[in-house]
Amino acid sequence: xxxxxxxPGPFNVPEGATVAFNCTYSNSASQSFFxxxxxxxxxxxxLMSVYSSGNEDGRFTAQLNRASQYISLLIRDSKLSDSATYxxxxxxxxxxxxxxxxxTSLIVHP
Amino acid sequence: xxxxxxxPSRVICKSGTSVKIECRSxxxxxxxxxxxxxxxxxxxxxxxxxxxxSKATYEQGVEKDKFLINHASLTLSTLTVTSAHPExxxxxxxxxxxxxxxxYFGEGSGVAVV
Numbered sequence: 001x002x003x004x005x006x007x008p009g010p011f012n013v014p015e016g017a018t019v020a021f022n023c024t025y026s027n028s029a030s031q032s033f034f035x036x037x038x039x040x041x042x043x044x045x046x047l048m049s050v051y052s053s054g055n056e057d058g059r060f061t062a063q064l065n066r067a068s069q070y071i072s073l074l075i076r077d078s079k080l081s082d083s084a085t086y087x088x089x090x091x092x093x094x095x096x097x098x099x100x101x102x103x104t105s106l107i108v109h110p
Numbered sequence: 111x112x113x114x115x116x117x118p119s120r121v122i123c124k125s126g127t128s129v130k131i132e133c134r135s136x137x138x139x140x141x142x143x144x145x146x147x148x149x150x151x152x153x154x155x156x157x158x159x160x161x162x163x164s165k166a167t168y169e170q171g172v173e174k175d176k177f178l179i180n181h182a183s184l185t186l187s188t189l190t191v192t193s194a195h196p197e198x199x200x201x202x203x204x205x206x207x208x209x210x211x212x213x214y215f216g217e218g219s220g221v222a223v224v
């Protein structure tokens with residue numbers, strides 16, 4: 001089993017739709033969790049951190065479920081500019097080296 | 111502004127030649143830098159951890175003699191792909207962890223070996 005798994009998609013949704021991605025991780029001692037956004041042939045950029053209590057930033061909501069070892073990202077009212085690959089990033093406990101999921105591709109169409 | 115600068119952004123090289131990628135940390139000193147490789151539609155795969163003043167630590171399956179890493183100063187790490195072949199064509203990204211879990215990435219280098 002891979003350390004961090006994501007559905008690669010692509011998720012093809014119309015503008016205004018709500019879309020959700022999940023990411024599962026295998027290391028129960030993992031401490032920190034993030035969602036990054038990556039555009040084609042660009043470096044990943046931090047979208048948001050993920051906390052046990054959940055956190056929201058505008059149209060984006062991230063949640064962590066430690067019991068089931070997954071994190072989620074919800075995007076409401078999708079915009080064309082949201083089209084990108086969303087990477088799940090997990091820091092294993094005691095390590096400063098992150099593990100990346102393969103990313104979930106989102107395509108928002110008019 | 112950019113925290114980590116990577117150069118070149120794109121390079122095309124002939125099979126059998128070497129290509130060097132530079133990763134610079136701006137405004138701060140980085141004793142450790144990370145080099146990743148990303149194939150199309152795949153995740154970032156850690157290749158090696160670059161340590162200033164000492165040998166790099168390579169991940170399993172990464173040939174240290176093919177991917178030469180030099181971290182001679184606190185602001186510069188270089189990755190040289192030696193005797194490049196078409197299968198080495200990829201997107202190479204460096205990163206620096208400045209504090210805690212914060213990751214700063216370089217802009218990435220697209221390498222095409224023809």
